Amino acid sequence: MDNLPRPAEAGRGRRLSLVWLGTLPFFAYAFLFLFLPAGQVLVGAFKDVDGGFTLENLRTLFDEPYRTGFKNSIEISLVTALVGGLLGFLIAYSAIREGTPRFIRSALITFAAVAANFGGIPLAFAFVATLGTIGVLTQFMANLGWNPYDHGFTLFGKTGIELAYLYFQFPLMVIVISPAIDGLRREWREAAASLGASSYQFWRHVGVPILMPSLLAAVILLFGNSFAAYATAYGLTAGFVNLVPVQIGFYLSGDVLDDPHLGQALAVGMFVVLAVMMLLYIPLQRRASRWAR
């Protein structure tokens, strides 16, 4: 505080703006609940049970079952981010484009806001009640003579988790992509049409390039959203499908395993995966938004 200009001086020279003080609660919050815990996890990952320094925890991440855990987590996140992203975009576009009645849009946005926040154990049980072995839909299909469980389907595996995740992934996509679609002016489409562009040409040269930065950002968001999800997967499969967040849970809260440092190492592994995603995202984003400069 010593080198701050004194009030009298400040009054004479450039006034020190105090507007930034408004952001203080945010930074205090981010420090306490994001950077501090993340730092602790980072430090803890390099400790052994005794508190000494070790690289063993991080090395263990490449052994089974953690390798499978990362593979499954990344695979499920990619699948649900891409499928959910595409689905969400198409749905949002058809609801927003001109010609669609206004009420459909508000109904969709309302539904999406609710569904995107529906997760965890309740979502898992909603799926069990619908698509479990004795779920309503399963029974209905069985009565029609086609029981999905007789044809290799199971809710209690990777497919089931992906299906359940999609339930909150595509609504989230609808929410985050709608403003971008709104930004696609009707005039551009008309201008393209009056210059003789086909619908394909419009999308190829105008629509997709304009939307690309938003689409990329949204897909990254969806990836992170499903990468960190825990309760739904645990509720559906009790950890039988190896996923990193579930494995971390085993170490932090279980009755059986007790090695918080390995849990922290797993969390650091997750940081790394997300960091790699961000590193891939930045050049892609730059490339996608080149037209804007």
Added chain:
Amino acid sequence: MEDYQEQEYEFLRRLEEDKIDRGKLLKRGLAAGAGLSIFSLSDVALATRQRVLQEPPLLGRSVSVAELIAEAKKEGRLNVIALPRNWANYGEVLDTFTRKYKIPITSDNPDGSSAQENQAVRSLKGDPRAPDVLDVGPSFAIDGANEGLYAKHFTRNFKKVPRVMKDGRGFWVADYYGAISFGVNTAVVSNVPRSFQDLLKPEYKNKVALNGSPLTSGSAVAGVFAAALANGGSLNDIGPGIDFFAKLKDVGNFIPIAANPQTIASGQTAITFDWDYLNLAYVKEFPSARIRVIAPSDGLYAAYYCQAINATAPHPWAARLWQEFLYSDQGQLLWIKGYSHTALYDDLAKRKAIPKALLNTLPKYSKAPKFASRAQLTAARAKIATDWPKRVGS
């Protein structure tokens, strides 16, 4: 506390510490040699432990129950943790305690695990919300006692608890036990399985569930242990139990969802491995599921839980009153009403203190169920941690 009792406990304590010390010294020596000190405790824990050992809050002077009640009433509250109301009749136990002593109970995190209970003692030290009393698995009780988390207390009936089911120093005492059973929803399954071999039949496709992952849940580990006993394994070798579940998964009978009361009632988990006292409670709770509880003829594995008092309990008197209540005939009978065998079961049975009708509701074992020691449990967990995700997970 009577003098002769005092002497006996002191003797037991010495014996116990003697035993522990020899083993521990050896381990510490080894650990020091390897440049580790896994087995030595942190300074804080040691200090706490010494304090607990030096001045056990209520030991060394006799406390009448009347005094206990008066002091507990002054405290005016009891904090419990990880006690589901439908577990071993805890709902009625809690209500009866409050009604009898007019002491309200705060029940925190009812579905918590033993690890979370010990963690709550550590992290809520000095906080008025900290749990006063705990109900934890035996290995957690041993760890907690060694870490200095618990206070010593000898209930009036401590002597009558079988030797293997208590800590000689008074840090914990076993409370109730049961064996692993199949809870069968006969509204969904008409042909009731009797043994582990039966579970492999094709008619049970997608029907057999554990109540959690054995990587987190102690009772799921017990399920794997029971399967091991039935398939050529032993308390020292849980491998055949893991093999059994791998086979169950391969034939498509194993359904990897954590069973809970809802899935059991609906039949989503039509055959559920769980403690017999829990499955028996579901019989009454969900009459339309027509649940039958089967003690598998080929694998009887049992385990008890343990009562302990938080060394830094915010309501130390109420905590001790709670334990006195649990180990009174009234408390014991309430647990028995929850279909569990209690620590004082033999004593009660000998005195014919259990009403015939109540006795008939308890599960019957064709032979004595087996209990794993702490070392056996530790070995089994290590085996599960490495083999289970590979063999049964995906």
